[in-house]
Amino acid sequence: MEERLMSKKKPAYPVNKRLDDYLSTYNRKIEIPIFYEDLLRFSGSVVVYDKNDEDTLWIRVYYSEYDRKEIDDSLKKVYSILHSDGSDNINQYLNVDAVDFCTFGNSKPFRIKIRNILNDNFTYFYIKKTDASRIYGLELEHMLSPYNLNFLVYKDTLIEEHIAGxxxxxxxxxxxxxxxxxxxxxxxxxxxxxxxxxxxxxxxxxxxxxxxxxxxxxxxxxxxxxxxxxxxxxxxxxxxxxxxxxxxxxxxxxxxxxxxxxxxxxxxxxxxxxxxxxxxxxxxxxxxxxxxxxxxxxxxxxxxxxxxxxxxxxxxxxxxxxxxxxxxxxxxxxxxxxxxxxxxxxxxxxxxxxxxxxx
Known part of the structure; x- marks a missing residue:
């Protein structure tokens, strides 16, 4: 049924100047210390299975020791920008538990699991390649649905908060x-x-x-x-x-x-x-x-x-x-x-x- 309804592949559309200006005006455009392409430098991966041992279509990726610390520090910074004031004060209490990559679908996102080491509370956020239509979708959801959405855009990288459910x-x-x-x-x-x-x-x-x-x-x-x-x-x-x-x-x-x-x-x-x-x-x-x-x-x-x-x-x-x-x-x-x-x-x-x- 989907083959008849859906196109085989949707291209990613660039952010034009008018959209870029809009994002700046409403604080969606903020400089971040890591890009989507940086996360593609993983050196290995394993399949992520659910509690029933079924393939989730996500893989857990690993980085070399040389890259790992820099990537971890940058991901903690992104978390702080997304959920706090953007300072490094909370970094000492955070741990990057997992970086997962999904090869299914158009967006091929990275899912980042951040844990607070003081109480073991954790949350996720996603890093994707920027796509103008996806940005419009997020912004329209924020304004026209019952739910607010938190996301950031910087150059070719899009950061989205996790939607629980x-x-x-x-x-x-x-x-x-x-x-x-x-x-x-x-x-x-x-x-x-x-x-x-x-x-x-x-x-x-x-x-x-x-x-x-x-x-x-x-x-x-x-x-x-x-x-x-x-x-x-x-x-x-x-x-x-x-x-x-x-x-x-x-x-x-x-x-x-x-x-x-x-x-x-x-x-x-x-x-x-x-x-x-x-x-x-x-x-x-x-x-x-x-x-x-x-x-x-x-x-x-x-x-x-x-x-x-x-x-x-x-x-x-x-x-x-x-x-x-x-x-x-x-x-x-x-x-x-x-x-x-x-x-x-x-x-x-x-x-x-x-x-x-x-x-």
């Missing part, structure tokens, strides 16, 4: 069957909202291993949230289905859950709720969102063929002739966000008028 594929396989009926209904609702959110902001390829499910304990029950963790496919593919998680076979169990647990009226209501929430976020962060939308509208982050295909698909969905005029993916995204905002404002104004008439 249970990988979707693992949850669906091992935990979903044991969920209560009410938990399954709540998960179905969240999947509908997640599906809608991805489509509206054109975040593609949300197969089950590209998002996590986060359990939140609330009084006497557990509430589940779904978070994207891979932003590589922001505004690239031409097929609208790629931006709707429901069309990937890995999410079939979630789709069946929606069909079993939710009436069509409930699905429509949850879609409307998500569109309204996104519209409110657009309005509340107007200056910053306007600036990133202005930047992405002039950027080249896809092919002409993909742009032509997607604008046709979205026109068929919305019947808005303005989509026919789009020449870039950024213009399509900008119009899609305007479409959501206008609909929300029209409904809100209608409600105000009706209330005034009643009064």
């Amino acid at each position: 249970i990988p979707g594929d693992e949850f669906i396989k091992n935990m979903l069957p044991t969920c209560t009926e009410s938990e399954k209904a709540q998960l179905a609702k969240e999947f509908v909202k997640f599906n809608e959110r991805c489509m509206i902001r054109l975040l593609g390829d949300m197969r089950s291993y590209n998002y996590v499910i986060v359990p939140v304990h609330d009084f006497d029950h557990v509430v589940y949230r779904i978070r994207a963790i891979d932003f590589d496919q922001q505004c690239f593919e031409g097929k609208l289905k790629v931006y709707r998680p429901q069309f990937f076979k890995e999410n079939l169990k979630m789709v069946e859950l929606v069909q079993k647990k939710l009436l069509s009226d409930s699905v429509d209501q949850y879609k409307l709720e998500e569109r309204s929430i996104i519209a409110k976020r657009i309005l509340s962060s107007s200056k910053r969102i306007k600036r990133i939308r202005s930047v992405i509208k002039t950027d080249k982050i896809s092919t002409k063929e993909n742009v032509a295909l997607l604008r046709e698909h979205i026109y068929e969905l919305t019947l808005d002739m303005d989509f026919k005029k789009c020449r870039t993916m950024g213009q399509i995204l900008d119009l899609a966000l305007n479409f959501v905002r206008r609909n929300y404002e029209d409904v809100s104004m209608k409600q105000i008028i009706e209330q005034n008439i009643k009064i």
